[in-house]
Each structure stands twice: as C-alpha cells, then as structure tokens.
Amino acid sequence: MFDMNLIQRGARLRRTPFFEATQRHGAKAYTVYNHMFFPVCFDDFEAEYRHLLEHVTLWDVSVERQVEITGPDAFTFTNLLTPRDLSKCAVGQGKYVVITADDGGIINDPVLLRLAENHFWLALADSDVLLWAQGVALNSGLRVKITEPDVSPLQIQGPKAKDVVQALFGDPVTKLRYYWFIETKLDGIPVVVTRTGWTGEVGYEVYLRDGSRGNELWQRIMDAGAPYNIKPTGPSDIRRIEAGILNWGADMTLENNVYEVGLERLVDEAKSGSYIGRDALARIRKEGVRRKLAGIEIEGARIEFNAVKWPVSAGGKAVGRVTSAIWSPRFQKNIGYAMVPVAQAVLGTTLQVSIPGAGERKATVVTMPFIDPTKEIPKS
Amino acid sequence: MFDMNLIQRGARLRRTPFFEATQRHGAKAYTVYNHMFFPVCFDDFEAEYRHLLEHVTLWDVSVERQVEITGPDAFTFTNLLTPRDLSKCAVGQGKYVVITADDGGIINDPVLLRLAENHFWLALADSDVLLWAQGVALNSGLRVKITEPDVSPLQIQGPKAKDVVQALFGDPVTKLRYYWFIETKLDGIPVVVTRTGWTGEVGYEVYLRDGSRGNELWQRIMDAGAPYNIKPTGPSDIRRIEAGILNWGADMTLENNVYEVGLERLVDEAKSGSYIGRDALARIRKEGVRRKLAGIEIEGARIEFNAVKWPVSAGGKAVGRVTSAIWSPRFQKNIGYAMVPVAQAVLGTTLQVSIPGAGERKATVVTMPFIDPTKEIPKS
Numbered sequence: 001m002f003d004m005n006l007i008q009r010g011a012r013l014r015r016t017p018f019f020e021a022t023q024r025h026g027a028k029a030y031t032v033y034n035h036m037f038f039p040v041c042f043d044d045f046e047a048e049y050r051h052l053l054e055h056v057t058l059w060d061v062s063v064e065r066q067v068e069i070t071g072p073d074a075f076t077f078t079n080l081l082t083p084r085d086l087s088k089c090a091v092g093q094g095k096y097v098v099i100t101a102d103d104g105g106i107i108n109d110p111v112l113l114r115l116a117e118n119h120f121w122l123a124l125a126d127s128d129v130l131l132w133a134q135g136v137a138l139n140s141g142l143r144v145k146i147t148e149p150d151v152s153p154l155q156i157q158g159p160k161a162k163d164v165v166q167a168l169f170g171d172p173v174t175k176l177r178y179y180w181f182i183e184t185k186l187d188g189i190p191v192v193v194t195r196t197g198w199t200g201e202v203g204y205e206v207y208l209r210d211g212s213r214g215n216e217l218w219q220r221i222m223d224a225g226a227p228y229n230i231k232p233t234g235p236s237d238i239r240r241i242e243a244g245i246l247n248w249g250a251d252m253t254l255e256n257n258v259y260e261v262g263l264e265r266l267v268d269e270a271k272s273g274s275y276i277g278r279d280a281l282a283r284i285r286k287e288g289v290r291r292k293l294a295g296i297e298i299e300g301a302r303i304e305f306n307a308v309k310w311p312v313s314a315g316g317k318a319v320g321r322v323t324s325a326i327w328s329p330r331f332q333k334n335i336g337y338a339m340v341p342v343a344q345a346v347l348g349t350t351l352q353v354s355i356p357g358a359g360e361r362k363a364t365v366v367t368m369p370f371i372d373p374t375k376e377i378p379k380s
Numbered sequence: 381m382f383d384m385n386l387i388q389r390g391a392r393l394r395r396t397p398f399f400e401a402t403q404r405h406g407a408k409a410y411t412v413y414n415h416m417f418f419p420v421c422f423d424d425f426e427a428e429y430r431h432l433l434e435h436v437t438l439w440d441v442s443v444e445r446q447v448e449i450t451g452p453d454a455f456t457f458t459n460l461l462t463p464r465d466l467s468k469c470a471v472g473q474g475k476y477v478v479i480t481a482d483d484g485g486i487i488n489d490p491v492l493l494r495l496a497e498n499h500f501w502l503a504l505a506d507s508d509v510l511l512w513a514q515g516v517a518l519n520s521g522l523r524v525k526i527t528e529p530d531v532s533p534l535q536i537q538g539p540k541a542k543d544v545v546q547a548l549f550g551d552p553v554t555k556l557r558y559y560w561f562i563e564t565k566l567d568g569i570p571v572v573v574t575r576t577g578w579t580g581e582v583g584y585e586v587y588l589r590d591g592s593r594g595n596e597l598w599q600r601i602m603d604a605g606a607p608y609n610i611k612p613t614g615p616s617d618i619r620r621i622e623a624g625i626l627n628w629g630a631d632m633t634l635e636n637n638v639y640e641v642g643l644e645r646l647v648d649e650a651k652s653g654s655y656i657g658r659d660a661l662a663r664i665r666k667e668g669v670r671r672k673l674a675g676i677e678i679e680g681a682r683i684e685f686n687a688v689k690w691p692v693s694a695g696g697k698a699v700g701r702v703t704s705a706i707w708s709p710r711f712q713k714n715i716g717y718a719m720v721p722v723a724q725a726v727l728g729t730t731l732q733v734s735i736p737g738a739g740e741r742k743a744t745v746v747t748m749p750f751i752d753p754t755k756e757i758p759k760s
Contacts, residue, residue, distance in 0.1 A: 007387060007411050009420055010617060010704055011689045012506065012629035031387050032412035035506065035629060040389055102518060107511060126392065126415065128508035130634075131487060135515020138482060138656065237390060249392035249415060254510075276518065307388045308395065324390055 016062035017152045017214025025232045033063035033126045041234040046329055048233040056160035057233040058221055062152035064123040067130050073142035074118035080275050085268035089114045094179040094194055098266045099129055100277030104257040104284055107132055109248050111196055125248035150211045157203030160228035165204050167224040189213045200243025237305055241326050244369025251323040251337055257284055261293045292345035295368030298334035298353055298361050302327040311354045314344050322353055335370050396442035397532045397594025405612045413443035413506045421614040426709055428613040436540035437613040438601055442532035444503040447510050453522035454498035460655050465648035469494045474559040474574055478646050479509055480657030484637040484664055487512055489628050491576055505628035530591045537583030540608035545584050547604040569593045579616055580623025617685055618706050624749025631703040631717055639664055641673045672725035675748030678714035678733055678741050682707040691734045694724050702733055715750050
C-alpha cells in the first residue's frame, strides 16, 4: 500500500469521506488539491483511460470543495461573482462558470448549482474561493452567508455511467439534461446528482451531503456498478485533454482571462448590471488579447505528461509555454496546449517545444478540442 | 531519487526556485503547500531534528508565498486585516500576525514585514490570502495594489545560524533584533534578511527577490555554511511542537479564534479604529471561549506524528481532537496539543487519546510550550 507518511506530515491536509474506500481499493498515490488528499490513480494511467472509454469509472472528487451562498441577497451576490448571467440559471440547473477578479483574471472555474432562488453551490478548482467570496461580501452591503458545507462529490463517468445511475436512482436521473441536477436520497443518504463531469464521456456526479456516510455511498455505487465493470480511478488527463478541457492552475491561472484561454462563451455580454471584472473584460474584448492558448500536436515518440510548463519557441525565439501535454493512445500522437502570442496561435504554425530529458521537438498548432464530439471518433 | 510523477500529475503545482537544489541534495519527499511543492525531509526526521539542535539547517520555505500590499492607502488597508496595531510596526520591522475573518476566525498567521510606510509583505501559511485581500479591497474605497511578488524565503536555523549569516552578510544582520530585517544583496542577488523562523532555535530567513537566482543563492549559503556543518532539511515538527509553535491548518483553522489557540497576544486591545473581526473578537473575549488548545503529554511508547486529528475523550465521553502530537527524543515523551472544552483544558486533567493502530492512551494536560525558552533545557 502507498505510504502517505511522507507527503502527509501531520494533520494539516484533510482526508475525504471516501479516503478509507480509496485505500481499500489500492489507490497508488495522492496529490493535494484544496488542502485535501486527492487520489491520483489505482492502476496504470492508460489502463484507467481505456476503462473510462469502454466501461464506467468511479472517481473521488471531494476535493472539489463547495462554497455555499445563502441569504436573502444570495442571487444578487452570486451574480456579481461571474460574467455568466445567472438569471438564466433555473433552480435545479447548473452552469460551468468562471469566477473573475477585478482585472478579469480567472480566480476559479467551478460548476455552479442553483439549489433554490437564493441558494448556490460552487464546486471549486484548486483555489480558496471561500476567502475571495467572504472578502467581497464584507463591504458589499448584501445579506449573504458564505460557508463550506459538508458536501463531497464523486464522479461516475463512461459509456456505462447511465446504466449505473439508472440502477441507483432510476429515471429521474437518467432523464436529466446536461448540467441539470436533482436532490434525492440513496438508502437514506442525502445526495445531489448532476449530469456533469470532467471527462468528455457521458457522466454524472453524486454530491454526498453527509461526510459520515462516505463508505456506505461508495460501496452502494460499487455494488450497483459491478455488472457494468465499474472501477475506481483517478482523473484521466489523457481523456480531458482530448476533449479540450482545461485544468485551472495549469492551463489557466489568475494571470489569464477567458479570451486568452478560449472560454469567452462563459461571458454573457448581454447580462444586465455590473459584476466583478466586467469593465476589464469589456476593455480586453475591445483591445484584443496578446496571447492565446493553442491546441498543439508534438511530433515524435510518446511523451510523459508534462510536470512543468515546457518552454516553447518559434523561429529560434522563446515565445511561450506548454501548459498540458500528453500521449493520446487512440490518436497515437502527443497532444496538448501551449500559451503563445496570438501570431503563433494560428492554425498550422510550427513551434519548437523543449522537453527536459527529451530534447527539442517540432510541434504544430491544431484545432481544439482534439475530439469533435459531433463526429465519430476512433476507438482505442 | 524520489519520484515526483505520481504526486505531480501535470504542471498544476509549482516548483520553488530552489527545487533543483533540493533534488540535487536528495530531498526524499515533498508535500504541497500554497499550490507549490514543499520539501519534507532529506534524512530521518530525528536526524534532522538533532542537526537543528546542534548545528545549522537550510530549509526551503518558498511555499510561504508573499502577498505584497502597496499604494497610497497600503498602511490603512493592511491595518484593517489584523488585530495587531501596525502603527507600532516600524519600517524595517516585522510582526507575527493573524489575519482575521469577520467572525474572528483565523484566516492565516503570516509574518508581516513593513518594507516602507506603504509597502507590506505577508509571508503566508497555507491559504489564499491573496484572494481574501483582493476581495476585501474591492469595495473598500482604498487605493491599494495587491499582488504575489517574486519572493521566495529560505530559513537558516540552529545554534550556528548566526555564524553562517555573519559569514554571508556581516554585522548588519547579526545585530538584527528579533523580527527586524534588512534589505541587501549577496553577490548582486537581491534579498531581504529577517531574524525569524519556525523552529524555536536561533534563526534567520533569507527572502530571495529574484526567482531566477535560486540555485546561486542556495549554493552561496551552503558554501558559507560548510564550516558549520550546514545541512538541508525539511520542517522540524518535533522542535516546533516542543516550542509550542502552531501549524495553521492543523492546530488552528478558519473555525478557530485567537482566544481558543492561545494567540491572544496578537490582539492589541488598545488599537484605534476598526479592523476586520474586531466586534467578533470583543464579543468572544467578553463571553469567553468554549474550547481551548491544551498542551498534552501522551503516555506510553513512542508514537508516530499524527496523520489525522485523533479523537480525545474524557470520562468515556468524546470531547475533542489531538491537532498535533509527536515523540520528543530529548524529553523521551510524546507531546502535542489537543482542542478540548475549557473544562478539560485545565492543567493536570486526564484525557484518553484514541490512536489508530495503537489503541487508547492516557494523556495529561500540561503547560505549553514544553520548553520554556527562559530556562535551561536538556540537550539531546
């Protein structure tokens, strides 16, 4: 079994409600995300990827900590935090949003759920939006309560995911439209089930609302998934990069805005009223950006997933960095993203990528996502 | 060499300017702190502890990311963030402070440095105070700029630390009073040197102000320290617990206030004007707290450093949790802290601690710190 003692050093970092279950199933390693242990893999990364493409996977994403916003002004306040127009988000509906800083920088890219008129959750990427939101609320004059609730999501993803949630929850869940959710119970365990995920495959998330029942919920899902060959896994970076999904902290940070990273769809230009970052985003939109995140293919032999942001040059000049890059088994190609000046982000541009231990490689700017979800894709 | 690939998963987590140096010196493991890799140890924990007590250690604490606050209202703004009276902090002086939430909760416990009338750094524990401060600034009407500068500290700690900084910087540094600092250069490398640390031993911190020169600075310190047997190490939890030093995230969190964790000295009651959390802290002070962090000794054989917060009971009833506990080689005792109701925090109280894999142990509430700095202490 993997020895946590060295990464762990004391009780500063938290364990998820599913920690014991992930240990029981042989998690090989953990990373740290939102001050919490995050299981990275239970098997070889390519084996987990293939399982996700062909069967169904169970993934502990409790580290997507929630910020809960309630109170009489919760709608008004939450609508201030994001360029998306939340008046278009019904109760029972979710949205993929960016939380923006005053200068338009991306603080986080959570899935937002609207549980009631004035009741929101933000399922966070790896930054303390709880502190940001509490800071913003301080002088806002708005009556809101902002907390981290006892809520821990799991992802059920893959072509058999629908069969598993059908077995667990029946039609109300299988009929959910993309990004909608229901509140329900499973053997008395309170959960929220959403039609969301981080894989590009069909998938659901089950948000556990009682941390003391992690083991029970995990086992219940494993049992229901057994006929469909369900398997616990970590994140599939291969699959999410194929789908053009971005990872906050790597592919975008506080230093970037939505126009640089291709998330302009998350700005509702017609939204009424002010929100944080609105003026900055309007200015950036008008002036244009200087750099962009481009899809790239890197020539040559199989690369390992990049552990640092590899330097990118063009015509012998340093121009940017690779933010994520990995070997895609079904394309038999190295694919990824690079943050480069707009002139180098044009389709077909030739770049050079410097890979520690693997030398210089030629790369070409290509269309993202690598897999067009409307077209048939090669099976692995 | 330690394999980072599993903890690492992509380029989301950052490396410090001293990362290569720590790898060269054989860092055995890393944890994650402020979204960055933090070397945990280069040797056995007790060997590092003994080295710290007898010689001098070099410790990469770049993960203490800085929040830099500048602008015409920087003093007014920074003074809003903490219960300490910053009008008593001179330029060139530092203070150990708490950053408090509106409800008095402890957001972070940084070392604050005042670099100019309106220029502050906060050297952070593991929470995104950058986001908190930017959020607070938003509607404050104050003219401030809040950023994360390119600043990465190292700690030089132990009885020979003064010899090493004498060799590097001469008298201006060795004459520094506790918590004061100077800005200087070492072979052209811009640094700030402070008389601070996290060990309870004599020590200094060298804040590197140019991340591209990490290797150079590291090597320069190792060379100057060679005659004094300097050795790279990780944090010494044994020594810091002996000294009664708290670790944010374990011994105190956003759920705690200064009165619960014995940090009431960080509240200047006579401070004029309002600050965040002032009303809440006044109310808590008046009403009294319901729980307290107590020093404890745990009977029996050597324990391992607690990886989770162990349950504490009294008279058969669950009452609290151990936040940190470790074996002290020089006392030949297990020592630590427990958060318990005030009735159980009284000196001499008998508690029961439930240690996974080691059963129930009797514990007794004792005086903190375990080592009184004014008295002679046993040598290991």
